[in-house]
Amino acid sequence: MTIQAYIFLPDEIFNELQRRAPQPENRSGLVAEALRCFFATHNESSNELEQINLHAEELNQEAADVLTYQMSYEKR
Structure with a gap:
């Protein structure tokens, strides 16, 4: 299941995200993977x-x- 979320990113981060993942579904996947990696390496x-x-x-x-x-x- 996926949930649509609206987030605010600094311009330079968003521009880099668009450059690396030009398609919206690819951006979502990239952000999800980045968050999974962050959560796995940063204990609460x-x-x-x-x-x-x-x-x-x-x-x-x-x-x-x-x-x-x-x-x-x-x-x-």
Whole structure:
């Protein structure tokens, strides 16, 4: 089943889409495939801030270790 949808695209994206897929049915297929690829590679919960927060304690410890090492190196 397919649903007709209206979307707004920047001019340069639309022009490139028309160039690469001049027929309307080809454009729909190309957009659908691009979205499938995007959805397959971008998990809903995998935004960068969530990932950083998930590992914040480990990242903070690593930063502290680096700073401690740098401070002890500078004292030499």
